[in-house]
Amino acid sequence: MKRFLLILISVFFVFSGFAQESTKPKIEVKPYGFVAYEAIFDTYKSLDVRDGELTFYPLKPNYDANGNDINKKVQFQMLSIIxxxxxxxxxxxxxxxxxxxxxxxxxxxxANSYIYLLRLRHAFINLKWENAELIMGQYWHPxxxxxxxxxxISFGAGQPFHSLNRSPQIRFIYHPSKNIRMLIAAVSQGYHRTKGPEDAMRNSGRPELLGxxxxxxxxxxxxxxxxxxKWLTPRLVTASGLKIDKTIGQFLFSGFASVANEKTSIRTEVIYGENLTHLVMIGGYGRVTESDLNGDYDYANLRTFSTWVDINHKLSDWELGLYAGYSKLMGSDKNYTSLSGYNRNDDINYIYRISPRVTYKQENxxxxxxxxLTTAVYGETFDAHHKVTSSLDPVSNNRVTLSAKYKF
Structure with missing residues (x-):
């Protein structure tokens, strides 16, 4: 009888375990992605990376002894690295x-030296409640x-006019009503870093904060x-070997708006801030001109203004689109002197881009x-605050991209 009871109890616990397991939601894993092919044709050498996959804007004219612009060169490339x-x-x-x-x-x-090797784009955990959401990991900058x-179509989603950045972060999203979304986030820097010393944000001891x-x-x-x-602490010692802890703060503001129906969408954004280089934009920071005592100096931010508009229209299997962007270096609120490696082209006045596109879709x-068309206008002379007082002639690159993507 005791043996029978023991067997009965054992069977009960086994089936209880199976019942508990069956009530637990299953973990579902869904792969996704695409295989890409691109053929890219350019008419002028530009600032770019990864064999021209990501292009910024035309390089500054470089004339030889005969007055020929060395950077005026036709280029062609085929890639599948995205x-x-x-x-x-x-x-x-x-x-x-x-x-x-x-x-x-x-x-x-x-980095260019690692091209064709895998990189981490996104890796994050998401907890989603009825009116709130928590994201922890690497994701788009907020x-x-x-x-x-x-x-x-070109890789980079319209940079350097639109931000391009993926960063480790923690963000909290709250929906007080159906149509309102509020967000706060703390962000560090991954492979998208500000120009200058790579550990400048880490040395500040503070994350970037955004609402x-x-x-x-x-x-x-x-x-x-x-x-x-955000805060940066670029140096820990002066040129004379003395310990310092000078930290510079840098702000950003953006506004965005869109209108759409079933077939057409129009989206636009404006961004203004100091040292937006971690967002793959022009600008940076340098030193205050008159602050140089015993190898020490204060920092001066460059301010950048950027705006873009993107129009997309669907026609059955076809999509037509137009992207246009404009970005300008606005100078500094202090007397500015350039520091090598602390900026992305602080010699630029402004850049603009116009880019129509067409896409045909069938199944996957x-x-x-x-x-x-991307045009850059470089500054020739600057005032003490690094605002352009005269410019060089514009230089333009014409890029044509043929793309094929098979999604899964």
Whole structure:
């Protein structure tokens, strides 16, 4: 009888375990991505990386003894390094939230010397409640609004006019109502860093802080704004070997708006800030001209203004689009002297881009053609605050990109 009871109890616990296991939500894993091919044709050498995959703007004219511009050169390249693979994971409820995670990679690498090697794009944990959301890991910089990423064909989503940055972060999103979204985030720097010493933000002992509010729906009308602040401590010792702890603060503001219906969307953004180089934009920082005592100096920020608009229209299997951007270096509020490596082209006055595109889609395949005109105007003379007083003649690059993507 005792043996029978023991067997009965054992069977009960075994089946109880199976019942508990069956009530637990399953972890679902979904792969996604695409295989890409691009053929790229340029008419003028530009500041670019990864064999020309990511292009910024034409280089400053470089004339030989005969007055010929060396940078005026036709170039051609074929690439597949933006081929992408990702995994979406959805799991059980945790702390009353729907839990998920994502990992995403491509072959763009993190430096020219590593091209064709895998790099980490996104890797984050997501806990989502009814009216709130918590993201922890590497993801788009919070100033990049998902609904406002331009639909360009060329890699980079319209940079250097639109921000391009992925960073380790923790962000909290709250929806006080259906049409209002509020966000706060603390961000560090990964492979998208400010120009200058790579450990400048780490040495400051503080993360970048950013807040954002958005109203409306991306399918109809949406508006919003962001504000952020970061700190950098570029040097720990002076040239004479004395310990220092000088930290410089840098702000950014952005505003965005869109209007859309089932077929057409129009999106635009404006961003203004100090040292936006971590967002892959022009600008940077240097030293205050008159502050140089025993090898020590204070810092002076360069301010950058940038704006863009992106229009996209769907016609059955076809999509037509137009992207246009403008960015200008606004100088500093202090007397500015350049520091080598602390800026991305502090000799530029302004740049602009006009880029129409067309895409044909059938099932998983998308075939695209894009023309991109990018013009740069470099400063010739500057005042004490590094504001341009006269400019060189404009230089332009004409880029044509043929793209094929097979999505899965």
């Amino acid at each position: 081929t992408r693979f990702g995994i979406k994971v959805s799991g059980p409820d945790i702390l009353g939230s729907k839990s998920s995670a994502r990992f995403e990679s491509d072959f763009y690498a993190t 100033v990049i609004v998902n609904e406002f990423i331009p639909s360009t 954002q509010v958005a109203y409306g729906s991306a399918k109809k009308i949406m508006i919003g704004a962001s504000a952020g602040y 395949l998308a075939l695209s053609l894009e023309y991109m």
